[in-house]
Amino acid sequence: LTITVDGLAKLLGVPNDHMLRKMRFIGMNKLANDYLLSNEEAADIALTYGVVPVIPEESGPELYPRPAPDDMSKHPLRPPVITIMGHVDHGKTTLLDTLRSSSITAGEAGGITQHIGAFSVLMKGGQNITFLDTPGHAAFSAMRARGANATDIVVLVVAADDGVMPQTKEAIQHAQDAGVPIIVAINKCDKSGVDPSLIQEELLQHGIQTENMGGDVQAVEISALKGDGVDELAENIATLAEVLDLRAEVDIPAEASVIESQVEKGRGNTASVLVKRGMLKVGDIIAAGTTWCKVRSMADDRGKPVVSAGPATAVKIMGWKEIPQAGDLVLQAKTEAQVKDVIANRIAKRKKREQLDSIEAVNEKRREIHRPAVQPGTTDVSDSVEIPVIPIIVKGDVSGTVEAVVDALQKIPDQKIKTSIISTGVGPVTASDVDMAKTADKCAIIAFNSKADKKIQGLAKRSNVEIMSFRIIYKLLEDVESLLLSHLPPIT
Numbered sequence: 400l401t402i403t404v405d406g407l408a409k410l411l412g413v414p415n416d417h418m419l420r421k422m423r424f425i426g427m428n429k430l431a432n433d434y435l436l437s438n439e440e441a442a443d444i445a446l447t448y449g450v451v452p453v454i455p456e457e458s459g460p461e462l463y464p465r466p467a468p469d470d471m472s473k474h475p476l477r478p479p480v481i482t483i484m485g486h487v488d489h490g491k492t493t494l495l496d497t498l499r500s501s502s503i504t505a506g507e508a509g510g511i512t513q514h515i516g517a518f519s520v521l522m523k524g525g526q527n528i529t530f531l532d533t534p535g536h537a538a539f540s541a542m543r544a545r546g547a548n549a550t551d552i553v554v555l556v557v558a559a560d561d562g563v564m565p566q567t568k569e570a571i572q573h574a575q576d577a578g579v580p581i582i583v584a585i586n587k588c589d590k591s592g593v594d595p596s597l598i599q600e601e602l603l604q605h606g607i608q609t610e611n612m613g614g615d616v617q618a619v620e621i622s623a624l625k626g627d628g629v630d631e632l633a634e635n636i637a638t639l640a641e642v643l644d645l646r647a648e649v650d651i652p653a654e655a656s657v658i659e660s661q662v663e664k665g666r667g668n669t670a671s672v673l674v675k676r677g678m679l680k681v682g683d684i685i686a687a688g689t690t691w692c693k694v695r696s697m698a699d700d701r702g703k704p705v706v707s708a709g710p711a712t713a714v715k716i717m718g719w720k721e722i723p724q725a726g727d728l729v730l731q732a733k734t735e736a737q738v739k740d741v742i743a744n745r746i747a748k749r750k751k752r753e754q755l756d757s758i759e760a761v762n763e764k765r766r767e768i769h770r771p772a773v774q775p776g777t778t779d780v781s782d783s784v785e786i787p788v789i790p791i792i793v794k795g796d797v798s799g800t801v802e803a804v805v806d807a808l809q810k811i812p813d814q815k816i817k818t819s820i821i822s823t824g825v826g827p828v829t830a831s832d833v834d835m836a837k838t839a840d841k842c843a844i845i846a847f848n849s850k851a852d853k854k855i856q857g858l859a860k861r862s863n864v865e866i867m868s869f870r871i872i873y874k875l876l877e878d879v880e881s882l883l884l885s886h887l888p889p890i891t
């Protein structure tokens with residue numbers, strides 16, 4: 400992304416020669432109308448006109464999900480994905496267990512259930528239903544927060560003997576926010592003296608209108624413990640899924656969501672994923688967040704090795720370089736070289752974002768501290784004490800000294816000066832340290848047993864960045880404190 404001198408003048412709405420004069424003034428030498436300016440140069444010029452430029456972040460190597468096909472009806476139906484939600488102790492885990500064991504008897508004998516974050520139930524009619532089995536709302540929210548809306552239907556469990564409780568309301572809210580339809584399972588109906596119809600009335604007050612109450616939300620009376628009504632619940636899910644007409648492409652590279660991940664003895668880094676579209680196969684190269692994997696092997700919810708997994712099925716994947724996070728989007732790359740580029744790019748971007756965030760946090764803190772504390776009803780600001788906040792970059796020869804310096808800095812009493820460590824590192828002070836210090840307002844670099852060469856010292860001087868070098872850890876605390884207080888220019 401570049402712009403000519405001429406183009407920028409037009410964009411800023413200023414006469415060319417005026418801008419050229421300004422450019423000379425700020426020390427630029429590209430003084431002709433057709434010169435190409437870099438992003439940074441254009442930004443510097445814009446700033447002299449009081450225009451704060453937004454430099455678009457270069458995207459770099461990245462993987463993207465495929466656009467949705469125009470005509471979904473050509474693609475095969477897929478199983479629905481269900482999340483069970485509800486208040487604590489209302490029977491979510493019991494219901495999952497009952498569903499799971501019914502699925503094992505339906506499946507092959509001898510399978511041992513493995514918790515991989517989701518399991519499939521084969522219905523008598525031949526349909527499959529996938530249940531996410533991380534009960535609680537945290538997983539659902541985590542996935543949703545990361546844009547992985549993996550759930551098609553929420554089964555809301557409400558205990559007939561307890562009624563609508565705080566987490567019931569929360570679950571309703573989550574489902575509604577996500578636009579996911581609800582099926583109500585009124586549980587513990589085996590208990591004597593309970594009246595399930597009261598639950599339906601109660602739900603009505605919370606925006607859930609069941610069929611009995613004249614609405615379109617299905618409600619099933621069940622006993623998760625005894626198994627009564629659980630088949631009917633599964634049938635209702637299958638019927639609703641049919642109405643939703645859930646389809647997915649199978650003949651494309653896989654796209655999936657990470658459900659959970661862990662380091663396992665003998666297996667290394669593993670992650671369970673829910674395939675959303677396409678076909679995931681052993682040998683595929685996939686990326687998730689800032690890690691990747693050449694799929695070494697996969698196992699289904701019975702621990703059985705599988706070589707491929709299609710839409711709405713969950714598999715545990717072995718072979719990750721590092722474990723990904725729940726909710727991470729899994730996308731397929733063509734080659735190892737490509738996936739490595741993508742991950743390197745993502746890590747670099749994350750680092751940059753973190754740096755910018757910490758710099759912004761420091762600047763915000765400073766603004767807060769320098770904002771006069773006005774008492775209500777008065778405009779007197781004479782009492783407000785100004786405590787400078789100094790952003791600090793710490794460099795040391797080995798990580799132990801870096802930690803010692805960070806420790807020492809954190810022990811400086813807050814009343815005198817506040818420090819905020821925006822970056823630490825092992826090795827000599829580099830140009831990028833100086834650059835970062837320049838970006839953060841009045842930032843200092845503390846170098847412990849770590850040199851800054853002449854070139855860097857010159858750069859720091861020109862950039863108005865203070866590099867403080869230390870060699871003796873003894874008294875470091877006091878030295879740092881007094882140096883900070885004396886050397887830093889007063890804050891205006």
Ligand code: GDP
Pocket residue numbers: 485486487488489490491492493494534586587588589590621622623624625
């Ligand atoms: P969760 O916190 O929602 O996962 O609830 P649990 O599944 O752990 O169940 C909480 C308690 O309720 C346990 O003691 C279960 O045995 C009991 N429970 C669950 N479902 C039923 C049911 O249908 N009938 C009865 N009587 N008790 C149940």
